[in-house]
Amino acid sequence: MQSTAPYRDLFYTSQDGLRLFAKDFGERTSKQVPAICLPGLTRNSKDFEALASHLSATRRVLCPDLRGRGRSQYCESWSDYTPQNEMLDVLDLMGAAGIHQAAFIGTSRGGIVTMLLAAQRPNAVRGAVLNDIGPEVSIDGLKRIAGYAGAMEAPATWTEAAFKLRMMNERDFPTLTSDDWYEQARRTFAEEGGVPKIDYDAKIGTALRKGLEAANGALPDMWPQFKALGHAPALVIRGENSDILSAETMQRMEKQHPKITGVTVKDRGHVPFLDEAEALTAIDTFFATL
Known part of the structure; x- marks a missing residue:
């Protein structure tokens, strides 16, 4: 949709x-x-x-x-x-x-x-x-x-972006098509100079890991x-x-x-x-x- x-x-x-x-x-x-x-x-x-x-x-x-x-x-x-x-x-x-x-x-x-x-x-x-x-x-x-x-590096191409997302998530989203994964890549990454770019501050991941450490399970x-x-x-x-x-x-x-x-x-x-x-x-x- x-x-x-x-x-x-x-x-x-x-x-x-x-x-x-x-x-x-x-x-x-x-x-x-x-x-x-x-x-x-x-x-x-x-x-x-x-x-x-x-x-x-x-x-x-x-x-x-x-x-x-x-x-x-x-x-x-x-x-x-x-x-x-x-x-x-x-x-x-x-x-x-x-x-x-x-x-x-x-x-x-x-x-x-x-x-x-x-x-x-x-x-x-x-x-x-x-x-x-x-x-x-x-x-x-x-x-x-x-x-x-x-911690994830930006993929080199949009094809690689879609492939990476599919490899990471296909088990839990088994009915998605190749086009669906490409669309998901466009939602996940920004675009800079025609190639994918991480669309959030990496420090957000740091904050999550620090929180998990503090919670100690x-x-x-x-x-x-x-x-x-x-x-x-x-x-x-x-x-x-x-x-x-x-x-x-x-x-x-x-x-x-x-x-x-x-x-x-x-x-x-x-x-x-x-x-x-x-x-x-x-x-x-x-x-x-x-």
Whole structure:
């Protein structure tokens, strides 16, 4: 599913002085609840272009590049890459856009930011979609991500980029075609001089590894923050082959949240792309409840 919708460039400044970027889709004057799409650890707004194109037919959709990703400014220190700082950046984005309340679609790290936001400013969260993330994260999956985040070199060509991504991920995404992997490469890397370029600050990987070292194998959970979402409709989407969100954690989420729906996307690992038929149907149903 390709993006066709136009968007406006929105630049804003964080509380600690970074120049940050977001794509602004849809009519600013729409009466429907706006959506804010928050990407994964090393990802950016490109991951949401297809979904934003779909949703912006009826509502405003903001897709930020979080600090150190895409077109947003990099931090000087790895220690500034925290979900807490990213949550504050989202509040700055809402202020710059004139939005007081939104439905949040958080993929992986973006879902963690969404749960923090619900705990700190619950009235800002009208609803939440958590894409392959929950209050507990599987340590093996996090170690896998820490193994390549900030450590991967840019491929020499786009063909090599697509091949590398396929070799790394094909087991968990078995139905993707060669064209799909090429499209995923375009979402993963930036382009500079016609060749792929890493599209995030390598210090983000450093921050993740430092955090894992400090945790010493005992990751803190986020059940209190998840419960802060209890006032709002919620949707949790899980990749069938995910090594980040377990089926057991998803079941517990469904038991503990009074207004949550759970959907598992077949033949997807971490994370579903949110252009799958079952994901789109669930998201459309979710927005219809707002």
